[in-house]
Amino acid sequence: MASRYLLLAVTGAVALWAPIAGRYQPTWESLDTRPLPEWYDNAKIGLLIHWGLFSVPSFGSEQFWKDWKGGHPKYVHFMMENYPPHFKYQDFASQFKAEFFNPEEWTEVFEASGARYVILTSKHLEGYAMWPSPHSWNWNVKDVGPNKDLVGKLASAVRSQTPQIRFGVYYSLSEWFNPLYHLDREAHSQSNEFVATKVLPELYGIVTRYHPEIVFADGDELDPDWYWNSTTFLSWLFSSSPVKRTVVVNDRWGSGTFCRHGSYYTCYNPGVLQPHKWERGISLDRQSWGYRREAQVKDYLSINELISQMAETISCGGNFLINVGPSADGRIPPIMEERLRQMGAWIDINGDAVYSSRPWTYQNDTVTPGxxxxxxxxxxxxxxxxxxxxxxxxxxxxxxxxxxxxxxxxxxxxxxxxxxxxxxxxxxxxxxxxxxxxxxxxxxxxxxxxxxxxxxxxxxx
Known part of the structure; x- marks a missing residue:
């Protein structure tokens, strides 16, 4: 008889287990039968918030640590010119203070933008947890940094101020420099201590604690879905979790799942109606998903470009996810705020063509472009x-x-x-x-x- 329990974590000789219950079994065949919650298709517009320790150096891109340690000359030179010889990436954590972070002000901007869901980076590939995760010892916002539960504060503000906006989290499965992950990779994914002691406990924990209605996975592409125990987690998420009826997930749950499995797909083909619900993600900064101090005005999308890409996406059945990168002190850059407010002003007038709309027979006109x-x-x-x-x-x-x-x-x-x-x-x-x-x-x-x-x-x- 097959076990009705799944292994959540193993720490020494202690095992934590949780029962599997509900309709959806831990197979893609079963999970793919789950209908898309209607709220997501109706929402059309979402925001992605890329925020983390990379916001401290705020140079190049959100992949600063990987590129610096990989010897990229641009980043090596930046560190040599601006930091002492023995400075480590971990030293940025004490400088991540979020002293101007005001979740109520952020939420007012979200509301003004016209977005219907917002996704906060809970953990990027650098591994730093934006909530007091007990599984990221001394590498989370409670142990080092702002001493604030950033995920919790934003989730609370969004739900109390803007009930029409759904809250979600981005979570990177892999971590660039986590030694447990590299040991698993050296074992060709035949060991999964990193998943059992870090990834799964954090995923179950963040869902149980904050009830996100979007779980956006990333960093999965090097390892198969069975290494990540993806179907087991998703079976629980869809069948037994606190958000089982409303949660949606993307298509990044292991190599081979991209554009094949998930509530919605993140691959896109602009101008063509897609057979499966999909989402197009763009960043207001053309060069980076995270905040960059060296960015120039020309690096940012204009409001005309933003509306053009939004119209194209929605006409082809997609949702439009707009990324902003806050600064380390917790501010949404003024030029990004301006774009979001401009978009919201346009939606205030033209939202009938956006919210709850569906594709027409033709996506774009057959004669007149634009x-x-x-x-x-x-x-x-x-x-x-x-x-x-x-x-x-x-x-x-x-x-x-x-x-x-x-x-x-x-x-x-x-x-x-x-x-x-x-x-x-x-x-x-x-x-x-x-x-x-x-x-x-x-x-x-x-x-x-x-x-x-x-x-x-x-x-x-």
């Missing part, structure tokens, strides 16, 4: 997200076939005369031409959304 479609199937509405204001205020759409019942409106266009809100249009042999109002009369600044009813996909596209 037009992406979404739909509301319940209301029988089609939205066209127009990235560039049309010349002469006339927009041709090759994918749209009008009818006698067609009505077209422009979100953010609110003339005093209600009848004037309906835009004029002309049916063409292979599409439709829509007449836009004067641009000065429209509230939206960066992209514009048409709301169309009584239309059908063009047969000539």
């Amino acid at each position: 037009v992406w479609y979404t739909s509301d199937k319940d209301l029988n509405l089609t939205y066209a997200i127009v990235l560039t204001w049309p010349s002469d205020c006339q927009l041709f759409l090759g994918a749209v076939q009008p009818s006698e019942e067609t009505k077209i409106f422009l979100l953010g266009y609110d003339p005093p005369d209600v009848e004037s809100k309906r835009l004029k249009f002309e049916a063409r042999p292979h599409g439709i031409t829509v007449n836009f109002p004067d641009m000065s009369e429209v509230r939206s600044k960066w992209a514009w959304v048409l709301v169309m009813s009584g239309i059908s996909p063009s047969l000539h596209s």
Whole structure:
């Protein structure tokens, strides 16, 4: 008879066990049958917060430690010029103080951005835990650093201030320089002491303690899923955990799982509708996921670029995950905050085309570039997200076939005369031409959304 228990951790002769219960068995065949919780598909917009010890040197990228120890000249030179000869990466921990971290202020920015979920880095590949993990001795926020439970404080602020925003955690399975992990790798993953004594206890612990509704795994690609005990953990997560009904996970649970297993996939093919729910992650800083002091204005995405990538992603059935990198003292850089607030201002006007939308028959227009479609199937509405204001205020759409019942409106266009809100249009042999109002009369600044009813996909596209 198969055991109904799984090994959580082994420390010397002491074993900790937890019962497996519930519907989903620890196999991919069973786990892949779990339906995607609807909230995730409806949310569309999320934020990823890359924060850790790499925010202290704040140079190059979040992979500072790996690149420095790997002998990358840029990082070696930076350390020689700015730190004493025997300085170690571990010495950055005492400088990570988060003295200006205000979770309520962060949450206000999240709300202003229009995001519907936020994922905080709980542990990056450097191994430093952003909560008082008892399995990261002297390498967590309680033992060395800010003496604050950063995961807990942010989770509490998000839930108390913004109930419409879901809280999640990023967790790196592997660690660059953990000796236990390297011993397992030298044994070709036939030993899993690192997983049994570190990874699994932390994963079960963080879920039980903070109830994250997204668990974003990373750092898995060198080892198979059976080494990480991924299916066993996910069986518990989906069947018995405190968040079993609402939690979603990505597709990074061991080599071979990428784009094959998970609630949603993190591979993407822009411009093409995907058969499985997916997510596109981008960073506001083109060069790094973490904070960089040397970043220049040109390194950051403009609001036009941000909205363009968001429209493309949502039209193709994806969610859009935007990364920001706070500084070591706990501040979201002003230029990143500005982008998030700009995005939120746009969503305040055009959110009908975003939240709870579904892909339309065509993802982008078949003739005019820079037009992406979404739909509301319940209301029988089609939205066209127009990235560039049309010349002469006339927009041709090759994918749209009008009818006698067609009505077209422009979100953010609110003339005093209600009848004037309906835009004029002309049916063409292979599409439709829509007449836009004067641009000065429209509230939206960066992209514009048409709301169309009584239309059908063009047969000539």
